[in-house]
Amino acid sequence: MTDQSALARPAAQTPPQVNWFSRKIHKSETFRAYAVLSPALLFLGFAILIPFAILVVLSFWTPVGFDFNREFTLKNYRDIMERPIYGTLLWRSLWISTMATVFTVLLCYPMAYYVAFHVHRNKMVWIVLMTLPFWTSYLLRVFAWKVVLGYEGVINSGLIWVGWIEEPLKFLLYSPSAVIITLAHAWAAFAILPLYVSLEKIDKSLLEAATDLGDGPMRRFFRITLPLSLPGVISASILIFIPTTGDYITPALLGGPNGMMIGNLIQMQFGPTNNWPMGAALAIVLMLTIAAICAAFILITFFVRKRIT
Amino acid sequence: MSDDSYISIQNVQKYFGSFCAIENISMDIAHGEFFSLLGASGCGKTTLLRMLAGFESPTKGEIFIDNQPMSDVPPHYRPVNMVFQSYAIFPHLNVHDNIAYGLRKRKLPKAKVTEMVDEMLNLISLPDYGNRKANELSGGQRQRIALARALILRPKVLLLDEPLGALDKQLREQMQLELRQLQRTVGITFVFVTHDQEEAMTLSDRIAVMADGEVMQLDTPIGLYERPVNRKVASFIGTMNFFDGVVADEAGETLKIEAQGLGPITAPANPSNKAGFYKGDKVQVAIRPEKLVLSAQKPDAAFAASGRVQNMAYLGERSHYLIEMDGLDKHVAVSSQNLVPGASLFEMGSDVWINWQSDAVVVLERN
Numbered sequence: 001m002t003d004q005s006a007l008a009r010p011a012a013q014t015p016p017q018v019n020w021f022s023r024k025i026h027k028s029e030t031f032r033a034y035a036v037l038s039p040a041l042l043f044l045g046f047a048i049l050i051p052f053a054i055l056v057v058l059s060f061w062t063p064v065g066f067d068f069n070r071e072f073t074l075k076n077y078r079d080i081m082e083r084p085i086y087g088t089l090l091w092r093s094l095w096i097s098t099m100a101t102v103f104t105v106l107l108c109y110p111m112a113y114y115v116a117f118h119v120h121r122n123k124m125v126w127i128v129l130m131t132l133p134f135w136t137s138y139l140l141r142v143f144a145w146k147v148v149l150g151y152e153g154v155i156n157s158g159l160i161w162v163g164w165i166e167e168p169l170k171f172l173l174y175s176p177s178a179v180i181i182t183l184a185h186a187w188a189a190f191a192i193l194p195l196y197v198s199l200e201k202i203d204k205s206l207l208e209a210a211t212d213l214g215d216g217p218m219r220r221f222f223r224i225t226l227p228l229s230l231p232g233v234i235s236a237s238i239l240i241f242i243p244t245t246g247d248y249i250t251p252a253l254l255g256g257p258n259g260m261m262i263g264n265l266i267q268m269q270f271g272p273t274n275n276w277p278m279g280a281a282l283a284i285v286l287m288l289t290i291a292a293i294c295a296a297f298i299l300i301t302f303f304v305r306k307r308i309t
Numbered sequence: 310m311s312d313d314s315y316i317s318i319q320n321v322q323k324y325f326g327s328f329c330a331i332e333n334i335s336m337d338i339a340h341g342e343f344f345s346l347l348g349a350s351g352c353g354k355t356t357l358l359r360m361l362a363g364f365e366s367p368t369k370g371e372i373f374i375d376n377q378p379m380s381d382v383p384p385h386y387r388p389v390n391m392v393f394q395s396y397a398i399f400p401h402l403n404v405h406d407n408i409a410y411g412l413r414k415r416k417l418p419k420a421k422v423t424e425m426v427d428e429m430l431n432l433i434s435l436p437d438y439g440n441r442k443a444n445e446l447s448g449g450q451r452q453r454i455a456l457a458r459a460l461i462l463r464p465k466v467l468l469l470d471e472p473l474g475a476l477d478k479q480l481r482e483q484m485q486l487e488l489r490q491l492q493r494t495v496g497i498t499f500v501f502v503t504h505d506q507e508e509a510m511t512l513s514d515r516i517a518v519m520a521d522g523e524v525m526q527l528d529t530p531i532g533l534y535e536r537p538v539n540r541k542v543a544s545f546i547g548t549m550n551f552f553d554g555v556v557a558d559e560a561g562e563t564l565k566i567e568a569q570g571l572g573p574i575t576a577p578a579n580p581s582n583k584a585g586f587y588k589g590d591k592v593q594v595a596i597r598p599e600k601l602v603l604s605a606q607k608p609d610a611a612f613a614a615s616g617r618v619q620n621m622a623y624l625g626e627r628s629h630y631l632i633e634m635d636g637l638d639k640h641v642a643v644s645s646q647n648l649v650p651g652a653s654l655f656e657m658g659s660d661v662w663i664n665w666q667s668d669a670v671v672v673l674e675r676n
Contacts, residue, residue: 203395203397205393205394205395205397206397206399206400208364208384208391208393208397209391209393209397209399210399210410211364211384211385212362212384212385212389212390212391212459213385213390213410213411213458213459213462214385214386214411214413214414214462215385215414216385223410223413224399227401228400228401305401
């Protein structure tokens with residue numbers, strides 16, 4: 001005999017009581033999305049928007065001794081416009097980080113290309129190995145470059161030993177080129193990953209189709225591979241350009257007087273010079289400049305992409 | 310190489326490491342032919358197609374296209390174009406630029422290119438689609454654009470790698486008809502790879518049935534269906550009933566065979582099977598389900614046997630039966646057309662007779 005009671009329909013019941021939150025979660029897609037997002041939103045609100053607001057307010061004040069004159073003024077911004085030191089440093093920072101970005105992307109693109117198209121096994125191992133420099137502290141890497149580029153460093157003593165040069169090359173250390181070399185190496189991992197992801201995503205049959213339709217390897221690269229990996233190039237460039245423009249550790253340690261960047265100046269305002277409002281104004285000018293450049297860059301790349309294909 | 314051969318594949322072998330993808334294949338394809346490579350996945354048909362395109366090179370042997378040896382010709386210089394299984398529509402280009410892609414090299418004036426593309430769009434019945442983006446297209450439209458992109462270059466040979474596999478059944482049948490029509494219009498040699506025997510039968514002038522890197526039979530659709538050379542081909546193309554038998558006597562064009570479950574029968578000596586059969590040979594007797602005729606009473610026919618309906622399926626225009634027969638451990642499949650409404654349907658379990666014509670019987674080697 002089977003147990004009939006287990007198969008019998010349950011007696012009619014009052015509908016189960018569901019609380020407001022569960023009902024909302026169940027019914028509204030928007031609510032669900034915000035519920036998932038809210039921790040991140042809260043964190044962003046506190047950790048970014050509030051400090052940013054403080055910075056904006058601060059930039060319209062002026063320092064008085066160890067306190068601030070809370071009267072609204074555009075003096076800091078006027079100073080930035082009028083005194084050439086700020087413009088020079090900003091311009092140099094943009095130039096150095098542009099060079100660093102260009103070199104990094106140019107160096108990393110072939111590496112990412114190789115792993116995406118020519119490595120068939122253990123791709124992840126290759127990627128991890130390429131990001132290996134990233135496993136040590138930033139400061140340590142900068143010091144390592146100091147050892148490599150220094151007057152008695154690896155490159156100079158090597159070249160002297162081979163006999164190609166008589167005296168150490170002075171431009172290697174304490175110069176903008178030292179900063180560019182170090183930045184390009186230090187941020188390589190940020191370029192490889194987005195480049196790899198965008199190249200890896202390209203359907204191999206598209207490349208075969210291009211070949212089939214008469215394109216040689218070079219033509220195919222410029223008509224298919226490059227345009228399709230452009231999102232990776234853009235994100236890699238932006239990922240490197242933004243942090244390197246404001247970097248102050250590398251120029252402080254390797255830049256020398258000619259390699260000083262806007263980041264060093266901002267750091268000085270908040271440190272030894274003790275002019276926080278000026279530092280805040282510089283930070284905001286830097287941020288707006290970077291935002292404008294990134295926007296222009298994205299627009300240009302999309303325009304170019306339209307033209308070359 | 311025969312005189313009218315346009316593509317000639319001569320003793321081609323292909324190894325991937327120690328894995329042999331193509332055993333040793335030689336075949337000739339005529340100009341303007343719709344030729345299919347048919348086989349289950351892994352039989353080497355796609356490898357052969359990719360060797361024609363130039364994406365793989367033969368380990369041994371040579372491929373000629375229009376009398377030119379192809380081994381030193383890289384894919385982008387070959388007079389062939391391909392329609393890929395995934396269509397490979399360039400996602401960053403619109404329809405016009407996709408179709409015009411291969412024309413870039415020819416440095417034609419812009420107006421001429423547009424004219425050629427519009428002509429192609431008309432041919433594939435997608436006029437005014439030039440400005441559509443790749444992601445706004447359905448599967449069938451992508452397929453047609455992939456075709457147009459290859460055909461606009463007027464290749465000597467068009468290679469198609471299972472181009473209809475991703476489409477749903479109805480669209481696929483429509484595209485089959487359009488494809489055949491298109492091939493007749495443009496007059497280009499098509500080499501078509503498929504695993505779908507029905508599709509190959511519908512489209513092709515000739516079909517090469519492949520298995521394990523070898524061509525088992527190369528014939529017209531009729532030849533493959535009516536005169537298969539072995540059991541593999543016979544069971545790959547359509548459905549086939551097999552019976553074990555022994556040749557009792559051979560008399561010119563006719564074989565007398567003692568077949569299990571069927572009794573003494575006669576059959577034409579299979580002309581496409583070169584081996585020939587002699588008295589005492591163990592053979593396999595094969596009969597297609599639709600060539601068996603069912604009746605309730607003992608028929609007035611030269612060859613007949615009795616059995617019971619074990620299972621039946623009504624499919625509308627025809628019914629499929631499985632007949633249980635004495636002295637046979639497997640069921641015989643019979644397919645009969647439903648010509649008269651409601652009539653000639655047999656109940657499950659009812660006693661029936663099957664009869665057939667002597668020339669419906671195919672004799673194959675037993676392995």
